[in-house]
Amino acid sequence: MLNAQSLKIIDKAVAKYPPDQKQSAVMAALAVAQDEKGWLSPEVMDFVASYLDMPPVAVYEVATFYGMYNLSPVGKYKLCLCTNLPCALSGAVEAAEHLKKKLGVDFNETTADGRFTLKEGECFGACGDAPVMLVNNKRMESFMTPESLDKLLAELK
Amino acid sequence: MSAMLKLEVDGREVEVPPGSTVMDAATQLGIFVPHFCYHKKLSIAANCRMCLVHVEKAPKPLPACATPATEGMKVWTQSAQAKQAQNGVMELLLINHPLDCPICDQGGECQLQDIAVGYGASESRYTEPKRVVMHKSMGALISAEEMTRCIHCTRCVRFGQEIAGVMELGMIGRGEHSEIVAFVGKSVDSELSGNMIDICPVGALTSKPFRYSARTWELSRRKSVAPHDSLGSNLIVQSKGSTVMRVVPLENEDLNECWISDRDRFSYEGLNAPDRLTQPMIRQGGTLKEVDWQTALEHAAKLLSDVRDQHGAAALGLLASPQSTLEELHLAQQLMRGLGSENIDFRLRQRDFSADGKRSGIPWLGMKVADIGRLDRVLIIGSYLRKDHPLLANRFRQAAKRNQEVNLVHVASDDPLIKLKTKLVVAPSDLPAALSRIVAAVAELKKLPRPAGITNLAIDEPSRAIAGSLVSGGSTAIFLGSTAEQHPEAARLHALAQEIALLCGAKVGFFGTAANSVGGYLANCVPGGAKGLNARAMLEAPRKAYVLLNLEPELDCHDPAAAMRAVKSADCVVALSSFRTRATEYAQVLLPVAPFTETSGSFVNTEGIRQSFNAVVKPLGEARPAWKVLRVLANNLGIPGFDFDSSESVRDVACRTADIPARLDNGISGIDLATAAGANQPASNALERIADVPIYFADAIVRRAESLQQTKDSREPRATMSPATAAKLGLSSGDSVRVRQGDGEAVVVLNLDEELPQNCVRLATAHPACSGLGPMFGEVSVERAG
Incomplete structure (x- = not known):
């Protein structure tokens, strides 16, 4: 196996x-x-x-x-955005909207090209860097403003 | 033992042993603390929070079930703080619980409903949408159609892990998304699974067969005793009108604790089976016709006395099922003896009767059931423990978690779900030799001489391990299971077990194969005199007439083929049965008798406890209690001594409780321990059969229990062999194979099992698909079918 x-x-x-x-x-x-x-x-x-x-x-x-385990197939990049309170107060809501618009998918969905899966995460313990996002469970991204998100998405092609 | 702890609950003083909880202290005082997840037989989870109580000097309320009692502690279960906490928890539990009590099967016997009356508000403050949980499929016995009702107490999960020994349910997800599920695509297959229905405090897990068929308050309840295995579990049988609707456990800490097996719980469906025999029938001109009782009984009496007059009394034989009551067995043997015949037996699946006359008493468990837990070393010989004795298996399972070392020598590799010290799987023909090696190993360790007959034996590693375990204990017992009792060398196995016991100071016990395994002996339902034939001899040298009590020869006997040949060739068969069995093909008289729920009677369980019960409902149709039928039949035959007016008077003649202990003794003498080389070994190219009795085919009632018949344990039997044996025959897993034994054959699917001994084929008996085959052990051949 x-x-x-x-x-x-x-x-x-x-x-x-x-x-x-x-x-x-x-x-x-x-x-x-x-x-x-x-x-x-x-x-x-x-x-x-x-x-x-x-x-x-x-x-x-x-x-x-645990949210990090995938119980169904995911895209090449799994983007897990924290939406708990500190992140939400610091722009996670806006970041989520931006991501959804940009990728054309909602939470728990995968883009048609199979590249991105968007997920909602619980607190990653880095509230000082809010809003935070986890890429493929292992890479932590801080201060997810729309600009930095765009930069990240361009990098993850 | 350290000193008792003194504490105060609700202003009352109580003393509890160290290690007790506040809940234990309250229970001891008879103070009820509301709870859901707490269960006295399960581990503490403390996740429902319903049992919060007020403890002096504690800043917050504490859960009574998980708070250790301490010296001088002061607890209030009803103070303002406790009440507020309990009411708060209740409100939270009800937030997502549907208000569907009127359509819920648990309504009226629901812990949540009851406790909500005492601790809930009359109206909910919650206005948001409730959570919905999808229904689950858990198999034929447990309904999980309304999992929205679950309050996540995890009793069912802990029951599986701790009591059943197999974790089949789990709680997935987290927080509000938690759900109770079985693993993807799996059902709940434990033989104890029905207890999850009882311990579920809400209507999430309900009984599938009982579902929507009655309300709890419509049912009348009677105590009864389980008629299947030798434990004699105490039951509460619930009925509506003249129909048994449901069976639940009656708590008896000495026997079944608060559990019952699924066989005891769901077999009642067989009582309402469509093939119940409800009218006496006699054969006239080759066809059966329904007649009244008087005609049938007079006909039976005439046929039996005709055979006796023409062929002598020795041409008559009685075969009685060990699931019959003590009273029935007593009267049946008395009737046969009154006719002058000593051909009487109830040990239908036994093969070797050479111990008759050499036993010191009636074989029994050798101790109280409750004492099993106090043993620290155990050897179990030849037992499908989980399937034959689901709750005895649980006793060993619990004890093995403490300090009991359980060693198993068996002919099949089935996992007993008990932590085993040593497991040895040998071919049936090798079982006596395997025990001899253990005798030798124990003698060597004890530096004692080997008993006569145990010579020239090389001691192998497993025997040494088992011997080492047995001699190291303070309280040891050797148990013989069904396979050991049904084995062609049963007497030798018994004698060898006794040798092991003598050498290491252990007790010997028999698990017993059926509800009345001990009772049959007490009722003297065994052959007498020098010429009395036992169950095997009666079938191998067919009689002219048989009286059959509650049995289906093709399913209940050791050698179904021989049994069917015998009854079919007889001039006269009088069958007392609750069902339209295949006796309709060969019997001259069919007498409808009442099953255990429709008659009063007694079972004597394997520890020698006589348990009597009354009828729960009226007999179906024209069926009558068998003790009455036998009484009238004897009267018609003019046999004296049948003037009984109640089953109690029969019972007291059959055996008095006070007399039982003196008659129980597992001693045996005069058996040659030496196994002749090659004895029982099948010819070099033949295969040896290993037959088990599938749990839901063990007796006539359970064979007809529809829901049990849909479980995994009731699948069509398969032939199982080791991969090497299969390879030798050019067969592979999944092949359709023809198993031949004597003149009979069965076509089944082949399974492979690496742990099965070489040159053996395991194929169940007691199943209609295998009823054409011969003895449970012995030579068979296997070839590819079609």
Whole structure:
């Protein structure tokens, strides 16, 4: 199901915990699986469950709890804009409007060319930089004014 | 043990052991603290917040279920602060809960409804739209059509994780988006799943078969006892008019705690099956016709006495189902003995009767069910534990989480969902040898001589591991399951288990195969004298006449093919049955008798407790309690000693409670422990059969329970073998194969199972698809079909 490279990273995560608590590595394993597959299909979650000796539904619980796991296919770039209160007060509403107009999609939708998926995120813990946006779960962008958004989108072609 | 803690709840003093919670203290005082997620048998979640109470010196109200009791603590469950907190939680819980009580199946027996009356406001202040949660599919037993009603207490999730041993439901999402689901595309398949319906405090999980068929307040309730496995779970059977509508557990901490298995819960559907026999029938001129009771009973009496007069009393035989009541078994054997025959048996799926006359007493559990939890080392021999004894399995499951080491030696690899210390899977023919090796290993560890017959055996690693576990304990027991009782060398397995027990100071116990496994012996429903034939002999040397009590020979006997040959060749078969079984093909007289809900009676469970119950509803149609039918039949035959006017008087003659303990004894003597080399080994190219009794085909009632028949456990049986064995035969998974045994055959789909022993085929018995086959163990051949 997953390639050797991914399994190697998962094994490293598993090794951090006692042998009878393999399931502690579930978040790491899901992140690795998602990096390889792009999203977490039921088959992938089932595989992670059997790999870590845990019930599939327990993996499903974790995968649905955290917003960074994709339970359906996403575009090449997943843009996750924080809309919690500090960001909202500092221009996230405007940023959201700008993004939706520019990309022609609403939240939880993917552009027709498959390039961008727009998501609404919860607080990323960087309110001083509000509004903030996460690109593909790993790259944090600060002060998302319409201008900086345009610059970013141009870069992410 | 440290000192008890003294605290005060609502101004009353109470003492609790350390580790108790405020909820425990309140419960001990009989003070009710409202709650939803708290359940005494489940772990503490403290997520519903309904049990908030006022604790002295605590700045905020605390959840009673999760707050440890401490010395000198002062708690108020009804103070202004507590009340305000509880009312606040109630308001929040009701925000998203639909106001659909009038159309909700839980209405009238709903914890949320009840508690809302006491703690809710009369009107909601919430005007925004309510949340909607899509319905879920969870299989044939649990309805999850209205998940909007769920309050996310997670009792069902914890039940799966902790009691059923398999987490089938989970709570996905977060916060307001939380939902209870099964994993994508999965159903809930646990054999204990129905308990989730009971513990759901709202109408989110409801009983699918019962749904919309009655209101709780329309039902009358009677206590009863489960007629399936040997535990004797206590039931509350609920009926409307003359129909049983639902079965729920009656709490009995010593036996079923507050649970029952799905078989006990949903089998009632079989009682209302369309093929219930409701009118006596006799065969005249080759065809069956319905007659009145008097005609039928006189006809039966005449046929039986004709056979006796022509062929002698030894030409008569009685086969009784171990699901029959104590009273029925007693009267049936008395009737047969009154006719002069000692061919009497209730042990229909047993193969080896060589222990008869060598046992010290009646085989039983060897201890109280509740004592299972106190054992620290256990060896279980030959048991599909989860499917044969769902709630005994739970006892081991809970104990194994503490300090019990459970070792399993079995012929199949089914996961008991118990944390096992050692699991050893061997071919049925190798089971005695496997036990012999354990005997040898235990003797070696104990530095004791090997018992006679256990010589020249190489001890292998698993035996050493099991022996090491058994000798290291303080309280050890060896249990023999259904497979061990049905095994062709059952007596030797019993004797070997006894040797292991003697060497390591353990007890021996039998799980028992059916509701009245012990009761059948007490009722003396076993062959007597030197010439009495047992269940096997009676079928292998067919009799001229049979009396069949509550059984379907092609499904209930060890060797269905032989059983059918025997009953079909008999001159006279008198079948007492609740259903129109295949006896309609061969019986001369069919007598409709009442199932357990329509008659009074008793079952003696595997720990030797006699439990009596009364009829819940009137017998259907012309059906009558079998004890009355047998009484009249005996009167017609002129057999004395049948002047009973109640089932209680039969019961007290059959066995008095006080006499039971003295008759229970698992000792055995005079069995040769040595297995002759190659005994039971099938010819080199033949395959060996491993047969299980599927949980929902074990007896006549459950076979007819429609919803249980739709579960995963009731799928068409498959032939299962190891990949190596399949490869040798050129077969692969999914192939349609023909399994031949004797003259019979079955065409089934092939499955592969890596853990199954080599050269074995597992194929269920007790299923109509396999009823043409022979014994549960023995040689079979398998080939590709078509």
